[in-house]
Amino acid sequence: MESIKNRRTIRKYTSQDIPDSLLNELLEEAFRAPTMGNMQLYSVIVTRDSARKERIAPFHFNQPMVTSAPVVLTFCADFNRFCQWCRQRNANPGYDNFLSFLNAASDTLLVTQNFCTLAEAAGLGTCYLGTTLYSAGGLIEALELPKLVVPIATITVGYPDECPAQPERLPIEGLIHQETYRAYGEQDIDRIYAEKEAMPENRHFVEVNRTENLAQVFTDYRYTKAANEEISKVLLETLRQQGFLD
């Protein structure tokens, strides 16, 4: 499928708006994704209002796409709607637990990816913001999410105003295992990461960060142990507050 094969993240958009009719059509098709027991454990929050984009931007580390994209979509794991239905039918819902959170989050991510595929095939550009889980608590407040609803993924969408180079990917032999997981030897790792490490832009990152190599750019600057541990703590607390953990 050409649109998937040629896919790249789009961070700059033209001023052209996305009509509600198109957006709803794409979402409706996206909702065809597989879903646990056909429970559809997700909700999508559509942000078009500039003031609200300004409000959520800091939770996405003020990445400029949040305020410049015509539409920001927050895909949320949602057991609230389902539980409300259960209670209204005199059924006793038991979905305030960790498994249910992961089931809802899975449903949500399948729909998110389906939406991106459909949007891109329709000529739109998307950017997946990896920041959503980092600031889940702030987004819950800004988007007024009730208990049993947790934001999982945020996508900015608009008509592309750039065509960046496609990022490299690891060779597939490094990602696929036949029958059982094949432990990686030292030479396997060297081979799998060789092309990535040799890319001019990755060498540039090493230079500007003054690290010994690319791996240290990740561990020492981009995704540090201290930040990951702190955010993990906050995230578990958020899941507790939203009712998904004891």
Place this chain on the structure above:
Amino acid sequence: MESIKNRRTIRKYTSQDIPDSLLNELLEEAFRAPTMGNMQLYSVIVTRDSARKERIAPFHFNQPMVTSAPVVLTFCADFNRFCQWCRQRNANPGYDNFLSFLNAASDTLLVTQNFCTLAEAAGLGTCYLGTTLYSAGGLIEALELPKLVVPIATITVGYPDECPAQPERLPIEGLIHQETYRAYGEQDIDRIYAEKEAMPENRHFVEVNRTENLAQVFTDYRYTKAANEEISKVLLETLRQQGFLD
């Protein structure tokens, strides 16, 4: 996109095999999905061997697709490969925590959905098994997954030998919120679930289970509080064993 719009889960497959070349091509394209910091935090285990299918079938509640499909794919969250690269480069990886698990699981699910889209567009049928997280520990053993690797999603794939009716979906107005989450009133819930509750096959489930209504089929039979709580406990313990929780 017609293949997404007309999508249905396929559980019966012809005896036609899927060549490795096609499978690898589809996976390579699927790996174009967005990934956190381009870290590609996933691995795919390909199961073709009958004996191994028999071995993992019980972890999927012996659903017949596992042994009858030519290919079973287990998509795993994988921080093992990345951490091994870091250690080999004298970088100190800090990815043995809950946030990193969710980041890797997100990467994994985006690739899983991308694969399903591509496979279906190529004329294959897929079934997403919602059982993977239920039996993660057993699958870890059977597929020999090391620490920092957790199975997230399993897909059976083959050439379709059935064309079942497309399952219903909730009306999109029940799933989309403008700007902020709109609390559901009692009448909203009745309206959103009306079509689902009226479907003959859903009425049939109510009848055979002798419940008052469809919601009780979910809470009392399909996804019970007791089972969810028990599995949540085991799953958290599995994450701990795999090194993603303190």
